[in-house]
Amino acid sequence: MKDLTPRKIVAELDKYIIGQDQAKKAVAIAVRNRWRRRNVEPEMRDEVAPKNIILIGPTGVGKTEIARRLSNLTGAPFLKIEASKFTEVGYVGRDVESMVRDLVEVSVNRVRTRERRRVEKKAAEKAQEALLDRLLPRPQFSAEDDARSSELAQSYERSREKMKAKLAAGELEEREIDLMVETHSNPMVQIFSGSGIEHMGFDLQNLFDKLNPSKEQHRKMSVADARKVMTQQEADKMLDREKITRQGLEEAQESGIIFLDELDKVAVAAGTRGGHGPDVSREGVQRDLLPIVEGTTVTTRHGTIETDHILFIAAGAFHMAKPSDLIPELQGRFPIRVELSALGKDEFARIMLEPKNALTKQYKKLFAMEGIKLDFQKAALDYIVDKSIEYKLGARGLRSICEAIITDAMFELPSQKEIKELTISKGYAEEKFEKTKFKKLKVA
Numbered sequence: 155m156k157d158l159t160p161r162k163i164v165a166e167l168d169k170y171i172i173g174q175d176q177a178k179k180a181v182a183i184a185v186r187n188r189w190r191r192r193n194v195e196p197e198m199r200d201e202v203a204p205k206n207i208i209l210i211g212p213t214g215v216g217k218t219e220i221a222r223r224l225s226n227l228t229g230a231p232f233l234k235i236e237a238s239k240f241t242e243v244g245y246v247g248r249d250v251e252s253m254v255r256d257l258v259e260v261s262v263n264r265v266r267t268r269e270r271r272r273v274e275k276k277a278a279e280k281a282q283e284a285l286l287d288r289l290l291p292r293p294q295f296s297a298e299d300d301a302r303s304s305e306l307a308q309s310y311e312r313s314r315e316k317m318k319a320k321l322a323a324g325e326l327e328e329r330e331i332d333l334m335v336e337t338h339s340n341p342m343v344q345i346f347s348g349s350g351i352e353h354m355g356f357d358l359q360n361l362f363d364k365l366n367p368s369k370e371q372h373r374k375m376s377v378a379d380a381r382k383v384m385t386q387q388e389a390d391k392m393l394d395r396e397k398i399t400r401q402g403l404e405e406a407q408e409s410g411i412i413f414l415d416e417l418d419k420v421a422v423a424a425g426t427r428g429g430h431g432p433d434v435s436r437e438g439v440q441r442d443l444l445p446i447v448e449g450t451t452v453t454t455r456h457g458t459i460e461t462d463h464i465l466f467i468a469a470g471a472f473h474m475a476k477p478s479d480l481i482p483e484l485q486g487r488f489p490i491r492v493e494l495s496a497l498g499k500d501e502f503a504r505i506m507l508e509p510k511n512a513l514t515k516q517y518k519k520l521f522a523m524e525g526i527k528l529d530f531q532k533a534a535l536d537y538i539v540d541k542s543i544e545y546k547l548g549a550r551g552l553r554s555i556c557e558a559i560i561t562d563a564m565f566e567l568p569s570q571k572e573i574k575e576l577t578i579s580k581g582y583a584e585e586k587f588e589k590t591k592f593k594k595l596k597v598a
Contacts, residue, residue, distance in 0.1 A: 160186045163227065169510045170223050171216050173501050177492045180207055181224055184465060184490070188409065191463070203462070206447065206487055208417065208477055209469040211494030214548015217469040221413040230409040231261035231402075237468075238419040240439045250442045254452040254461055257410050262402030262456055269398055270389050277389035282321065284384050285377065288331045290317050327378040335373050335383060399456045410464045414443075418470030421479040440481045447487040497549060502539040505549055506530075513556055524568045526576055533580035541587065558590040559583045 163182035164175075171178070184205040191202040209217045218234065225232030235253045293310055320326050375383070420436040420443075446452070449462030468488055477491060497505075506514055514530050521528040538559070542551040559578065567573055 156189065158186070158189075158228070163224075166227050167220065167223055171219055172504045172508060173497065174216050174220065174494050177209055177216070177220055177494050180490050180492045181220060181467065184467075185224060185228055188463075188465065192408065200462075203449075204465045205490055206466040207468070207490040207492060208488045209467065209492055209494055210472050210477065211469075212471050212473075212496055212548065214550045215494045215497055216549065217494060218413070218415065221411070221467050221469070225411055228409070228411075230411050231257055231264055231406050232411045232413065233257040233260055234413040234415060236416045236419075237414050237439065237443075237470075238416045240420070240442070250439065250446055251452050253412055253414075254446060254459060254464070255454045257412055257464070258403060258406045258454045258456055258459055261406035261410060262399060265398050265402045265405065266393070269393055273389050273392040274385070277392060278381075278385050280388040281381055281384035282318075284388070285321065285331075285381060286314060286318055288333070288380070289321070289326065289329070289377075290314055321377070327376060329377050330374050331377060331380055332372050332374055333380050333383060335371060403454075403457050403459055406464070407459050407461075408463055412464055412466050414466055414468040416470055417468040417480070418472040418475050421470075421472070421475035421477075422481075437481065440484050444481070444483050444487070447484065499539055499543060502542060502549065502552065503535060506535050506538065506552060513552055517556065517560065520564070521567075521576065526567055526574060529575070529577045531577060531579045534578045534583045537580050537583045537587075555587065559586040562586060 160179070160182035163185060164178045167178045167182070184207055187202070187205055191199055194202065209220070211217055221234065222232070233253060233256050235256070240250050240253075290310075290313060293306055317326075420439045422437045422440075446461050447466050449460065451458050451460050466488070477485065477488075506512060514535075518528045538552060538555045541555045542548070545551060545555075547554060559582070563576055567576065
């Protein structure tokens with residue numbers, strides 16, 4: 155993070171996201187501030203609050219993509235959740251604390267995966283030796299005849315080296331061996347509960363684990379499959395579970411990012427507060443969100459976590475409501491507001507061609523796997539862009555239009571070995587698109 159300056163963060167985001175410079179700048183500064191905070195003196199560190207952000211803009215302009223790419227760039231634990239899934243405490247549905255628990259799960263799993271990769275090579279070496287023991291069990295030597303034992307030992311070592319060479323060359327991959335594997339027989343139990351009891355689900359799961367410990371069973375499998383199982387078993391033995399849990403909690407607490415989408419769905423229009431029906435529940439969700447964003451302690455199956463320094467990036471279209479319709483206390487916890495501009499024809503055209511993961515680049519790679527060179531004429535790209543704008547589908551709609559046009563080719567051409575090139579012209583695009591049922595999806 156020391157070398158990941160705000161300008162470099164924006165440059166990386168530019169590789170995948172067209173436009174929205176203000177939003178990129180805002181999130182880059184927010185992320186950089188996290189590194190700055192971790193390096194200030196301890197007495198000031200706890201006083202530096204995260205710069206939570208609200209991204210405002212219509213669907214398909216890049217709100218989610220900005221948050222997702224930011225997570226990949228920083229390697230921080232990241233969770234995307236829709237605010238509309240939450241209900242007020244006491245109602246049936248998910249409570250807001252569940253998103254913090256989910257973030258901790260993501261963080262612990264990330265640390266576990268990282269630690270597993272660190273020991274993977276050594277675990278593979280141990281698994282290879284264990285496989286050799288299965289394929290060629292070590293003989294039991296008699297202590298009464300030292301000379302004979304020594305001769306047998308040397309013979310065994312020569313046989314083992316030959317077997318090891320065959321194993322390394324992949325000559326034994328299909329041979330079957332008998333392997334002991336762990337199995338679990340936990341009962342199928344699902345708990346439907348409100349916020350106060352939801353955490354009990356974790357405790358009950360741990361209780362079931364204790365009441366139904368894993369059992370070992372003999373299974374026959376190929377050497378190739380056994381190697382994977384044994385490598386994982388060896389890696390698990392080498393992992394420090396307490397360290398993984400501790401680091402997972404720490405990373406979630408200090409570096410976690412929660413992307414709270416559809417925040418506008420829980421906003422209550424001015425003048426309706428204190429009413430009845432769904433408005434009451436939506437305002438209740440906001441009040442439940444407030445302590446999480448302000449900073450509180452949440453109990454998870456891995457331990458407690460403080461939310462004071464989790465970065466919250468909220469987003470919403472805010473068509474029917476405005477950010478000012480959120481309760482004032484919650485507004486104050488999102489000091490940075492960025493309005494993303496609607497994308498025009500020029501931006502859509504650039505999205506098709508410029509990003510590192512541009513659709514045209516993806517399709518060309520996919521067709522190249524079939525030995526087919528794919529090309530898009532500019533008129534065809536303009537047609538795809540026009541249709542996406544006409545149907546009001548945003549940037550996501552570009553993929554839908556492309557799929558409608560190119561599906562027949564993706565299905566038919568792999569069987570037609572004589573075809574080595576395909577050019578998508580405007581005429582081809584029009585013909586294929588008109589055959590689809592897209593007209594039923596058109597927004598008035």
